[in-house]
Amino acid sequence: MPTPDRTSLTEIVAAGTAILEAGGLDRLTMQAVAERVGVRAPSLYKRVRSRDHLIALIAEQTLHDLTEQLEAAAGLPGSDPRENLRAVARAFRSFARDRPDSYGLVFSQPREIANPSEALLAFASKPVLDVAAALVGPDDALEAARTVTAWATGFIFLELGGRFRLGGDVERAFDFGVDLLADGLQAASKSHPEPVAR
Amino acid sequence: MPTPDRTSLTEIVAAGTAILEAGGLDRLTMQAVAERVGVRAPSLYKRVRSRDHLIALIAEQTLHDLTEQLEAAAGLPGSDPRENLRAVARAFRSFARDRPDSYGLVFSQPREIANPSEALLAFASKPVLDVAAALVGPDDALEAARTVTAWATGFIFLELGGRFRLGGDVERAFDFGVDLLADGLQAASKSHPEPVAR
DNA sequence: ACCTGAACACCGTTCAAGT
DNA sequence: ACCTGAACACCGTTCAAGT
Numbered sequence A, B: 001m002p003t004p005d006r007t008s009l010t011e012i013v014a015a016g017t018a019i020l021e022a023g024g025l026d027r028l029t030m031q032a033v034a035e036r037v038g039v040r041a042p043s044l045y046k047r048v049r050s051r052d053h054l055i056a057l058i059a060e061q062t063l064h065d066l067t068e069q070l071e072a073a074a075g076l077p078g079s080d081p082r083e084n085l086r087a088v089a090r091a092f093r094s095f096a097r098d099r100p101d102s103y104g105l106v107f108s109q110p111r112e113i114a115n116p117s118e119a120l121l122a123f124a125s126k127p128v129l130d131v132a133a134a135l136v137g138p139d140d141a142l143e144a145a146r147t148v149t150a151w152a153t154g155f156i157f158l159e160l161g162g163r164f165r166l167g168g169d170v171e172r173a174f175d176f177g178v179d180l181l182a183d184g185l186q187a188a189s190k191s192h193p194e195p196v197a198r
Numbered sequence C, D: 001a002c003c004t005g006a007a008c009a010c011c012g013t014t015c016a017a018g019t
Helices: A009-023 A030-037 A041-046 A051-073 A081-098 A100-108 A118-136 A141-160 A170-191 B009-023 B030-037 B041-046 B051-073 B081-098 B100-108 B118-136 B141-160 B170-191
Strands: none
Touching: A009 A030, A009 A051, A009 A100, A030 A041, A030 A051, A051 A081, A051 A100, A051 A118, A081 A100, A081 A118, A081 A141, A081 A170, A100 A141, A100 B100, A100 B141, A118 A141, A118 A170, A141 A170, A141 B100, A141 B141, A141 B170, A170 B141, A170 B170, B009 B030, B009 B051, B009 B100, B030 B041, B030 B051, B051 B081, B051 B100, B051 B118, B081 B100, B081 B118, B081 B141, B081 B170, B100 B141, B118 B141, B118 B170, B141 B170
16 A cells, blocks of 8 residues: 655755755765655655765756846846846856855766756756857857856856955956956957847 | 884875876775775874865865976966966866866865965966966956966866867867957056066 | 774665555 | 665774784
8 A cells, every 4th residue: 555755856855955055065965865854764765866866956956046047137138248247147156155065066066976957958058158149249159158157167166165365356356357258258249240139 | 112104194195196086086985095005094094184184185285286287387477478378278277187086176175175275375376377467467467367267267167077068169169268368368458568577 | 103903973775574 | 655674885983902
C-alpha cells in the first residue's frame, strides 16, 4: 500500500538553497536537507540521484532566478543602451551580493556537477546578448556579450572573495569598468551605425 | 629521543598540488596526501593545521607560480603597452589551462579558506598594474588593473567551466575582449598623454 | 620531537524490511 | 510507492602511547 508523499523535489531544492545560503556549501549535507523537509536522509534518494545532483539542481534554479533579475533590469528595446548595460551589470552584482553562495555555485562548480541545460543557458544569456547587440551591432554581439559577462562575473568573484585589497574605491572600479565597456562597445560599432530595428 | 623527520611542509604542499591537479579537490584527502609523502594521515597535523589550511597553502603557492608567469610575460617598460596587455592576458589564460584546479582554488575559494598574504597579493598584482599604468596613466591604474583582472578571471572561469556554449569562436571572443580593453584604456588615458617614465 | 594505531564524530550512499 | 533503520566505506581530526 503506497505511503503518501512526505516531501517533494521542489521542497528539497528549496531547503537545500536555504541551507546553502545560511551556512555555505559545507553545511549542505543530505542530513541537514532531510531534517529540514521532515524526512530521513535515505528518502532523499527517491527524488535526487546524489548530493552532486542536488547541487546541480540548486545551481539551475539559481541561474533561473538570476535570469529573471537580469530581464527585469534590461530596459525596453528603445531605451539608452549604455544605461541598459549599467542596469544589467548592477543587477548581476546585487544578485550575487544577495545570494553569494548560490551565485558561486552557478559559476564555479565544475562542468561535471553543475551543467545547466542548453535551453536555460540560452534563456539566461538573452538579456546580456540583447544589451550587447544594441551597443555593438549584431555581428559582434556574441563576442561583446561574452566580454561583458566575463568582466561582470570576474569582478563579482574578486569582490566576493575579498581579492580587492590594494585600497582604492571598489565602487569606482566598478563604474570605471562599466563605462570602459560601454564606451568601447559603442566605439566598436562604428561599422554598424544603424541599430537593427527588425 | 627525537625521530628523524620523514617529510616536510614543502613536500606536503607539493604532494597536495599534484593530487589536486590529477583528480580535483574531492580527491585531495589527508590520507591521499599522507600516502604520497610516505606517512600516516595523523602525522600531517604536525605541519598543517587542517585540510583547509593545506588548501590555503596550495592556493598561495599557486598564486606565486602564476605571478612568475605574469612577470615573465610582461615586457620591459619600454615595449608596446597594448602588446604587453595581450601577453599578460594570454599568460593568465594558459596558466589556468595548464593547472585548472589549482587556478580555481586561488580565485574561487571563500575568503575564510584561501586568503593570501598582503605581500603576496601586492606581488601578484604588480604585472597587471604596470601594464595598466602604461596604458591608462597612473591616476586610473588601479581601476584599469581591476577591470583587466576581472575580465581575465571571468573569461577563464567561464571557459574552464564550459559556460561558453552558444556557439561562436571562443578564441575570437578572447581577442575581442583584449582589444576592447586595450583600446578603451588607451582612449581613457587622453588626459595623461605622456607615459610616466620614472 | 615526530610518528603511529585506535578511536570519534560525521559524512554519502545502499538496501532489506516495513507500511 | 515511499519511508525507515541499519549498515558500509570513507572522511577529518584527536590523542595517548611509542621511539
